[in-house]
Amino acid sequence: MTFDDIRESAVMAFSTLRANKLRSALTILGVTVGVLTVLSMVSIIQGLNRSFADQIESLGSNTIFVNKFEPSFSPQKTQEELQRKELTIADAEAIARESEAIAAVAPFERKLSETVRFKDKQTETPIILGVVPEHSYTMSQFVAEGRFLIDVDIRERRNVAVIGRDVVNALFLEYEQPIGKDIKIAGNVFRVIGIMEDQGSFFGQSRDNSIYIPLTTFQKYYPEVVFPDFVFVIIVRPKTRADVANAMADITDTLRRRRGDRVGEPNSFGISSQDALLDVYNQLTGATYLVLTAISAVALMIGGIGVMNIMLVSVTERTKEIGIRKAVGATRLSIMSQFLIEAVVLTGIGGLFGLIIGEIVSVLINTYSPLPAFIPIWAILVAIVVSGGVGVVFGLYPAWKAARLDPIEALRFE
Amino acid sequence: MTTPHVQTDTQEISHPFSSLIKMRDIWKTYQMGTEELHALKKVSFDVTKGEYVAIIGPSGSGKSTLMNLIGCLDTPTKGEYWINGEQVADMTDDELARIRNKEIGFVFQTFNLLSRATALHNVELPLIYAGISSTDRHEKAIAALESVELGDRVTHKPNELSGGQRQRVAIARALVNQPSILLADEPTGALDTTTSSEIMNLFERLHAANNTIIVVTHEMEVAERAERIIMIRDGEIESDKKTR
Numbered sequence: 091m092t093f094d095d096i097r098e099s100a101v102m103a104f105s106t107l108r109a110n111k112l113r114s115a116l117t118i119l120g121v122t123v124g125v126l127t128v129l130s131m132v133s134i135i136q137g138l139n140r141s142f143a144d145q146i147e148s149l150g151s152n153t154i155f156v157n158k159f160e161p162s163f164s165p166q167k168t169q170e171e172l173q174r175k176e177l178t179i180a181d182a183e184a185i186a187r188e189s190e191a192i193a194a195v196a197p198f199e200r201k202l203s204e205t206v207r208f209k210d211k212q213t214e215t216p217i218i219l220g221v222v223p224e225h226s227y228t229m230s231q232f233v234a235e236g237r238f239l240i241d242v243d244i245r246e247r248r249n250v251a252v253i254g255r256d257v258v259n260a261l262f263l264e265y266e267q268p269i270g271k272d273i274k275i276a277g278n279v280f281r282v283i284g285i286m287e288d289q290g291s292f293f294g295q296s297r298d299n300s301i302y303i304p305l306t307t308f309q310k311y312y313p314e315v316v317f318p319d320f321v322f323v324i325i326v327r328p329k330t331r332a333d334v335a336n337a338m339a340d341i342t343d344t345l346r347r348r349r350g351d352r353v354g355e356p357n358s359f360g361i362s363s364q365d366a367l368l369d370v371y372n373q374l375t376g377a378t379y380l381v382l383t384a385i386s387a388v389a390l391m392i393g394g395i396g397v398m399n400i401m402l403v404s405v406t407e408r409t410k411e412i413g414i415r416k417a418v419g420a421t422r423l424s425i426m427s428q429f430l431i432e433a434v435v436l437t438g439i440g441g442l443f444g445l446i447i448g449e450i451v452s453v454l455i456n457t458y459s460p461l462p463a464f465i466p467i468w469a470i471l472v473a474i475v476v477s478g479g480v481g482v483v484f485g486l487y488p489a490w491k492a493a494r495l496d497p498i499e500a501l502r503f504e
Numbered sequence: 505m506t507t508p509h510v511q512t513d514t515q516e517i518s519h520p521f522s523s524l525i526k527m528r529d530i531w532k533t534y535q536m537g538t539e540e541l542h543a544l545k546k547v548s549f550d551v552t553k554g555e556y557v558a559i560i561g562p563s564g565s566g567k568s569t570l571m572n573l574i575g576c577l578d579t580p581t582k583g584e585y586w587i588n589g590e591q592v593a594d595m596t597d598d599e600l601a602r603i604r605n606k607e608i609g610f611v612f613q614t615f616n617l618l619s620r621a622t623a624l625h626n627v628e629l630p631l632i633y634a635g636i637s638s639t640d641r642h643e644k645a646i647a648a649l650e651s652v653e654l655g656d657r658v659t660h661k662p663n664e665l666s667g668g669q670r671q672r673v674a675i676a677r678a679l680v681n682q683p684s685i686l687l688a689d690e691p692t693g694a695l696d697t698t699t700s701s702e703i704m705n706l707f708e709r710l711h712a713a714n715n716t717i718i719v720v721t722h723e724m725e726v727a728e729r730a731e732r733i734i735m736i737r738d739g740e741i742e743s744d745k746k747t748r
Contacts, residue, residue, distance in 0.1 A: 098632050105620050414616045417577065418677065419605020419633035421598045497577045501616065 095424060096431060103432035106404065107439075114436065117400045121440025121480060122447065124386070124393035125473050129448030131382035132469040133455070135375060137462035142371055152331045153228060153364055154338055156185075156324040156345070158317075160360040167317065174358050176315050179305065181348055182324045189340035191333035196224035197324045199308050199315065206301065207274040208261035216257050217300045218275065220308020228325040236269045236284030239304055247306040251275065252284035256299035275301065278311060334363050390476065393440065394484035401433050401488035412492050413500025426493035433485025434478055441477025445470060523550035523586070524684055524716055525574065530583035530593075532569050532739075543569040544580070545739045551685075551718065556711040558727035559720045561736035568689075570736060571720040575608050575687050576600045588684050605633050609678025613690035615670045617662040623649060623673045624658040630681040648676040652706065668699035675706065679715070686710065688719045692726055704729050 107114040158174050159167055182197035199220040206216050225231070226238045233252060243250050253268065262268045268282045280303060289297040315322050328337040338361060345351075351358050362370075405412070412425055420428075448465060455463035532544040543566045551557055561567040572578040573585065576592055579600070585593045587607055592600065609630075610616075617626045627645040636644070649658055652672040662670050671691065678686055688707070692700035708729065711717055719730060727733050728747060735742040 094632060094635070094638060097638075109620055410616070411618055414618060415629065415633075416601060417575075417604060417610050417616070418630040419601050419681075421601045421633070423598070424633060498572050501577075501612070 095427060099428040099431035100435060102428060103435040106408075106432060107436070110404075113400060113403075117396050117436055118440040118443065120393035120396035121390075121437045121477055122393075122443040124390035124480070125441045125444025125477050126448050126451070127389035128386040128476060129444060129465060129469060129473055130451060131386050132472070133448065133452045133463045133465045134461060135379060135382065136466055136469070137455075137464040139375065140464055141462045152328055152334050154326040154328065154334065154341065155360075155362050156181075156326065156341060157360045157362075158322065172317065175349060177322050177324055177345075177359065179309075181345060184348060185324065185326060185341050185344050188344045189337055191328050191337040191340060192326055193329045194224040194228050194327045195324060196222050196228040196327075197305060197322065198222070198225055199305060199312070199320060199322045201308075201312060202319050204276050204301075206257065206261065206276075208271065211261045213257065213260040215299055216254075216260075218308065219300055219302050220305040220312075221302050222305050224327075225302070225325070228327045231289065232287050233284040234287045236282070238284055239302065243304045244306050247310055248304060249278060249280045249307060250283045250304065251280040252286060252302040253282055254286045254296075254298035254300045255288050256296050257301055258285055275303070276311065334365075338363060390480055393437070394480045397433055397436055397481060398484040398488060400436070401429060401485055402491070404432070405429065405488050405492040408492075409495060409500045409503035412495050413497050413503065416495070416497035417501060422493040425495075426489045429489035429492045430482060430485045433489065434481035437477045437481030437484075438474075441473055444477065445473050448473070524553045524555075524588055525549075525551040526584075526586040527573075528584040530573065530580045530585060532566075532573065532578075533581040542739050544573070547583070547739075547741055549734060549741065549744060551716065553684075553716055554711075554714045555732060556707070556717045556730045557719070557732045557734060558730035559718065559734045559736060560722065560724065560727040561742075562722060565736045566739040567720055567722075567736045569739075571687065571689055571718075574685070574718060575610060576603045601633075605630055605681065607684040609681065609683040609686045611671070611674050611678050611686065611688035611691045613693035615662070615667075615674045615694070617670060617673060617677075619662050622659050622661055623654060623665065623676075626662070626673055627677045627680050629677060634681055644680055645676075648680040649673070651679070652676045666699075667695050668702055671695060671699075671703050672706065675703075675710075679710070684716060686715055686717045688717065690721055690723075691719060692723070693721075700726075 156177065158177055159171050177197070179197055182195050186192060186195040201218040203215050204218045205212065205214050219225075221239065222244055223239050223241060226233070232238070236252070238252055239250065242248070251273065253273075258268050261273060262271075268285060271282050272279050273282060274280070280301075286298065286300070286302070291297060312320065314320070326337060326341060328334050341361060342357065345359055345361075346357065349358050412420075415425060415428075452463040452465050455461055527550075528548050530544055530547040531542065534541045534543060547570065559567050559570060569578070573580055576587070576595075577600075579595065580593055583593060584591065587603060590603065592603055595603065604610075617623075618629070621629075624642075624645050627648050628641045631641040631644060646655070646658060649655055652675055654669060654672055654676065657665060657669060657673075660669075662673070665673065671694075675686075678688075686707075691707070692703055695703060704726065707717055707719070711731075717730070719726060721727055731748060732744070732746050734744045
């Protein structure tokens with residue numbers, strides 16, 4: 091097979107496509123949808139991965155989380171989990187006391203949204219975090235202006251607040267200095283003492299829409315911890331990365347004892363390091379990958395069946411043409427490659443459209459939805475190879491059928 | 505050019521490669537259920553270079569089967585067939601394709617042009633499969649179209665041409681690769697009287713230019729233009745004689 095053969099085949103392929111515009115367009119559409127599906131899946135997963143990796147990085151590398159619930163990305167909790175005892179500040183203090191491997195312990199409690207007012211301005215969205223001074227260190231989140239909470243704020247249950255950039259923007263005018271002003275959180279007056287550094291967004295959710303108040307003050311106003319609005323978490327920072335395992339073992343011992351977990355029974359609390367979180371995440375994405383790959387495969391197969399169908403029709407319609415070509419000297423290989431190339435041209439065009447639309451969709455997702463999307467270079471190669479591959483696989487049988495036609499029969503065909 | 509053309513199977517094969525076409529004791533048998541149908545029986549003849557031969561016979565006589573065999577579209581059940589010194593009776597499909605490309609130029613009753621391709625592309629087709637480069641191809645195809653007086657119709661598609669013009673495109677396609685034999689199957693069957701005689705005149709010119717031509721027909725008028733007529737009946741050669 092020479093380059094001329096291929097060019098001849100490609101020219102004939104395009105001429106056939108032009109001759110059957112609607113039919114070709116529909117077939118191409120099938121492949122486009124298939125490739126688009128593959129790209130969307132890759133794009134979403136890659137976007138999630140990147141975003142999540144950034145998030146993990148920003149937390150530092152060796153933080154341990156202790157929670158009433160097992161680490162999971164699902165909002166669904168089991169009945170047993172929901173009936174567990176709450177963790178307490180005393181638990182946090184015990185952990186800090188009993189382990190040599192720990193540098194800092196910072197319990198915090200969170201309420202998802204609360205009404206906050208300053209003068210005539212109001213916002214209902216800020217997350218209220220009841221924290222301790224160590225929070226800044228364990229979470230690697232620092233103040234940009236003013237100061238963070240200190241021990242005396244906790245001890246005296248002061249009504250003081252450190253606010254995030256979004257809260258500043260929602261409540262204060264550009265020229266106003268928030269520090270020293272009194273804001274109302276659910277009707278209670280708090281004095282602003284600091285403004286947090288910008289932390290950007292995660293999964294489209296801003297991390298700057300938070301208000302940090304002393305944990306003791308938080309518990310005064312919100313004595314009940316009601317899932318899922320409220321969550322109590324203890325963050326533990328081991329001394330070094332090498333201490334993570336020891337620290338986790340110590341924490342587990344302390345908490346099992348304090349919570350009265352019987353020997354042989356599982357923990358009545360969840361404990362996880364960032365590595366464990368990553369594991370959970372990887373498991374989750376692994377399963378997701380599998381499902382998405384299956385979806386993509388089905389989509390591509392439907393596209394491929396379309397191609398096969400149309401190529402079979404094309405072979406039948408062009409029986410006479412095949413006869414003529416054979417009469418003037420086309421070998422089986424020539425005929426076969428002609429129809430294969432035609433199928434690949436069909437799917438290739440489909441792949442190209444899929445790629446273009448995929449890029450556009452990816453940009454749109456990034457712009458207009460909270461989901462991060464990202465198409466890596468290798469996905470573009472995958473799209474090209476996959477669309478070409480679909481053409482070869484599903485074009486093979488029709489091409490073979492064309493190649494083995496008997497020239498006499500084919501010439502007689504009307 | 506005086507060798508006798510009538511051969512019988514009892515005759516000695518003295519010079520196997522002296523003829524362009526040499527058929528010896530060719531049989532073509534089809535299995536119809538339990539019965540054997542002999543489309544061709546012990547057919548033997550020679551065609552030498554530059555001859556103009558007509559094969560004539562009523563429908564069902566086996567002349568189409570013979571044409572398919574001569575044209576290497578099919579292989580005989582039994583017998584030997586040399587074309588230009590090559591034994592083709594036992595060739596595979598792809599070897600036959602090569603022989604058709606190199607040795608045979610087909611002209612069909614219904615022209616058999618690719619409808620979506622231009623006259624030029626149609627004529628280039630055998631050259632593509634011969635592996636000839638696109639510039640050479642272009643030149644040769646233009647020359648072939650000019651030789652059938654269609655130099656001004658190269659970019660026309662078949663449906664933009666008259667029947668006679670289409671048949672001339674087909675003849676240009678048949679000649680472009682300089683084959684040993686021009687094999688025409690009822691070349692005037694789809695044409696009116698005027699156009700038919702135009703095409704037959706063209707064949708005569710090609711014959712005068714030393715092309716070997718075999719015309720398969722059922723019309724005596726067409727056959728009589730040839731210098732030799734082979735008559736087929738019931739799968740056998742009934743007569744083989746010169747017309748002049």
